[in-house]
Amino acid sequence: DQQVKQNSPSLSVQEGRISILNCDYTNSMFDYFLWYKKYPAEGPTFLISISSIKDKNEDGRFTVFLNKSAKHLSLHIVPSQPGDSAVYFCAAKVVGSNYKLTFGKGTLLTVNP
Amino acid sequence: GAGVSQSPSNKVTEKGKDVELRCDPISGHTALYWYRQRLGQGLEFLIYFQGNSAPDKSGLPSDRFSAERTGESVSTLTIQRTQQEDSAVYLCASSPGGRSRRNEQYFGPGTRLTVT
Numbered sequence: 001d002q003q004v005k006q007n008s009p010s011l012s013v014q015e016g017r018i019s020i021l022n023c024d025y026t027n028s029m030f031d032y033f034l035w036y037k038k039y040p041a042e043g044p045t046f047l048i049s050i051s052s053i054k055d056k057n058e059d060g061r062f063t064v065f066l067n068k069s070a071k072h073l074s075l076h077i078v079p080s081q082p083g084d085s086a087v088y089f090c091a092a093k094v095v096g097s098n099y100k101l102t103f104g105k106g107t108l109l110t111v112n113p
Numbered sequence: 114g115a116g117v118s119q120s121p122s123n124k125v126t127e128k129g130k131d132v133e134l135r136c137d138p139i140s141g142h143t144a145l146y147w148y149r150q151r152l153g154q155g156l157e158f159l160i161y162f163q164g165n166s167a168p169d170k171s172g173l174p175s176d177r178f179s180a181e182r183t184g185e186s187v188s189t190l191t192i193q194r195t196q197q198e199d200s201a202v203y204l205c206a207s208s209p210g211g212r213s214r215r216n217e218q219y220f221g222p223g224t225r226l227t228v229t
Contacts, residue, residue: 004155006155036220041222042222043117043204043206043219043220043221043222043223044156044204044220045219045220046217046218046219049217089155089156091156099144099146099161099163099169099208099218100158100161100169100172101156101158101218102155102158103148103155103156103157104155105153105154105155106155
């Protein structure tokens with residue numbers, strides 16, 4: 001039972017354009033969402049997060065949008081750079097738990113020069 | 114500063130053998146986590162340690178899996194009588210444990226385990 005779904009296994013965009021990575025979830029008890037980026041042979045690194053009381057969080061080129069009614073969040077990267085090429089994982093935390101994360105399967109983003 | 118380190122980086126073992134994976138968390142981090150990532154899958158939570166509290170072992174897939182942590186330092190994940198389905202990348206993460214940053218987990222590079 002996949003509670004966090006990233007339905008696009010891969011995405012390819014041109015340098016300078018916007019990358020939009022999507023994530024859907026089924027558990028209404030999730031109250032905190034995170035995005036991690038993973039390069040080959042490295043562990044995931046934290047990128048950006050959002051609390052369920054917000055609908056948008058921005059950090060430089062990265063913005064995460066949360067639509068609670070649709071149980072959907074997205075990560076926007078503008079402008080995309082070749083160094084952004086990596087696997088992006090969406091993760092979520094259940095209310096009352098301060099540590100247990102449920103991850104999606106990831107989306108491989110390729111930014112072409 | 115030093116990040117989370119894991120050893121070995123790769124391990125090939127025969128079915129039925131025991132393996133031990135090691136994790137060195139970031140110094141001062143009170144929380145430590147183990148995850149497993151099978152091919153084409155997301156990260157699966159295995160176990161969580163927080164200070165001297167009893168660990169949350171709810172993610173361990175079977176009694177062949179166990180983990181130990183000494184204080185707030187090194188942790189070892191042991192898999193007994195390995196099976197082919199245990200083949201995966203095993204990731205360790207640590208976090209400061211403080212409330213304001215409780216969700217920022219810092220991951221090691223992982224140990225790729227292959228059971229033949």
